[in-house]
Amino acid sequence: MVEKKKIQIPRGLKDVLPEEQKYWFHLENNFYDVAAMAGFDRIILPTFEFTELFKRSVGELTDIVSKEMYSFKDRSGHNVTLRPEGTAGVARAYIEHGMHTLPQPVKLYYFGPMFRYDRPQAGRYREFYQYGLEILGEDDPIADAILIQTAVRFYQKLGLTDFVVKINSLGSDKSKNKMVAVLAKFLNEHKSDLCSDCKLRMRKNPLRVMDCKIAGCKALLDSASSILIDSLDEESKKRFTKVLEHLDEMKVEYELDPTLVRGLDYYTHTLFEVVLKGSDLAICGGGRYDNLIKQLGGPITPAIGFAGGVERTIEALKTQEAIVPDPVKAELFIVQLGERAKSKAADLFEKFDTANFRVASSMGRGNIQSQLSEANKLNCPLVIIIGDQEVHDKNVIVRDMKDRSQETVIDRDVIKIVSRKLEEKGIRIS
Numbered sequence: 001m002v003e004k005k006k007i008q009i010p011r012g013l014k015d016v017l018p019e020e021q022k023y024w025f026h027l028e029n030n031f032y033d034v035a036a037m038a039g040f041d042r043i044i045l046p047t048f049e050f051t052e053l054f055k056r057s058v059g060e061l062t063d064i065v066s067k068e069m070y071s072f073k074d075r076s077g078h079n080v081t082l083r084p085e086g087t088a089g090v091a092r093a094y095i096e097h098g099m100h101t102l103p104q105p106v107k108l109y110y111f112g113p114m115f116r117y118d119r120p121q122a123g124r125y126r127e128f129y130q131y132g133l134e135i136l137g138e139d140d141p142i143a144d145a146i147l148i149q150t151a152v153r154f155y156q157k158l159g160l161t162d163f164v165v166k167i168n169s170l171g172s173d174k175s176k177n178k179m180v181a182v183l184a185k186f187l188n189e190h191k192s193d194l195c196s197d198c199k200l201r202m203r204k205n206p207l208r209v210m211d212c213k214i215a216g217c218k219a220l221l222d223s224a225s226s227i228l229i230d231s232l233d234e235e236s237k238k239r240f241t242k243v244l245e246h247l248d249e250m251k252v253e254y255e256l257d258p259t260l261v262r263g264l265d266y267y268t269h270t271l272f273e274v275v276l277k278g279s280d281l282a283i284c285g286g287g288r289y290d291n292l293i294k295q296l297g298g299p300i301t302p303a304i305g306f307a308g309g310v311e312r313t314i315e316a317l318k319t320q321e322a323i324v325p326d327p328v329k330a331e332l333f334i335v336q337l338g339e340r341a342k343s344k345a346a347d348l349f350e351k352f353d354t355a356n357f358r359v360a361s362s363m364g365r366g367n368i369q370s371q372l373s374e375a376n377k378l379n380c381p382l383v384i385i386i387g388d389q390e391v392h393d394k395n396v397i398v399r400d401m402k403d404r405s406q407e408t409v410i411d412r413d414v415i416k417i418v419s420r421k422l423e424e425k426g427i428r429i430s
């Protein structure tokens, strides 16, 4: 018999196996918490859009659009693309649903897969997940600072420590054009030192030359930083100074990086990235895109946002050995021993379930050890034990699974006591 060839996963993709899930839960839960606390609403967008959307927003000459998109014609002959990023879709939805008529700013968050035909290597996948925040309809520099502060708060909550916020400004549209002209002149004067890719980009879109990762080009581009700073006009400088002042007031640390231009065309003014110390891979990046919505046919709408890479953030959590808790799948487990305990356990299960506790039970299968190990598998912090004695005495035993302490609690107090114990553990807020 001919052995069938095994089908393997395509390059640049990955399976996220059960043992990885605690990192994903940790990241997602904290992200949703931070986003909700900061007043963002969730939006779920399609994973593919018309190709035109990305061409007109991210920019035709960017690496993303020119080399990395998964584009195809659907069965009706429409050109569509698996989304390489989330901002373009958010901007499209803002216009399509008339969100400019809502009280501004509109603050949205998203989480989902993105697709780029990137060269697979550490931290670069062809399907990866992003978490992102976008603030639309607000041009006050305080919005820039609050967004950066929110990103930093998120990483601190996750347990990351060794990271740096890099920040720069491209200035207004006018200022950005001047920067491009100044940079084009500089590049022209040093053309012979640039790689062939840069020579090509230089003619079409000089800012994109700054994205080059080749050592020889990078050294030259670093030397362009002072001319880039000087090309900011007064208004743009003033605005950028305000952002930095707000960050100082908020005690958010940052590093100025005049060579940071980011690889997408829609940016103006503030740009930032969060980079791990000793690495040049960004775990998130963002910036202002005040012209994008107008460019896509909507009203003038200043906006700012950022997106982070889930896989890169999780890698950082692992490298830094951050404490990542096992997800609590159930808050409470009811162990029952003996016939008489059965109906009391069923009663109590019902009560906790009705009171919206995440309660589990093996319905009396197995001895105490096997029921406790089931509770452990669910990472359950508290267990209630009911035996015949407890039925007779009208109480239950509440066991703390972490320190193994036990307390006898009378029946009528059990919900109150369990609730308090879970609160003390930071698991439940009443």
Ligand code: HAM
Pocket: 084, 085, 086, 087, 088, 116, 118, 123, 124, 125, 126, 128, 130, 132, 133, 134, 263, 264, 282, 283, 284, 285, 286, 287, 288, 289, 304, 305, 306, 307, 308, 309, 310, 311, 312
């Ligand atoms: P971006 O810098 O292209 O920005 O991507 C944001 C983050 O996605 C990166 O910092 C990185 O962590 C992650 N990422 C990008 N490419 C890959 C990849 N191939 N594999 C794994 N992770 C990756 C944007 O996408 C903008 N939409 C951000 C933004 C939102 N700007 C304003 N609002």
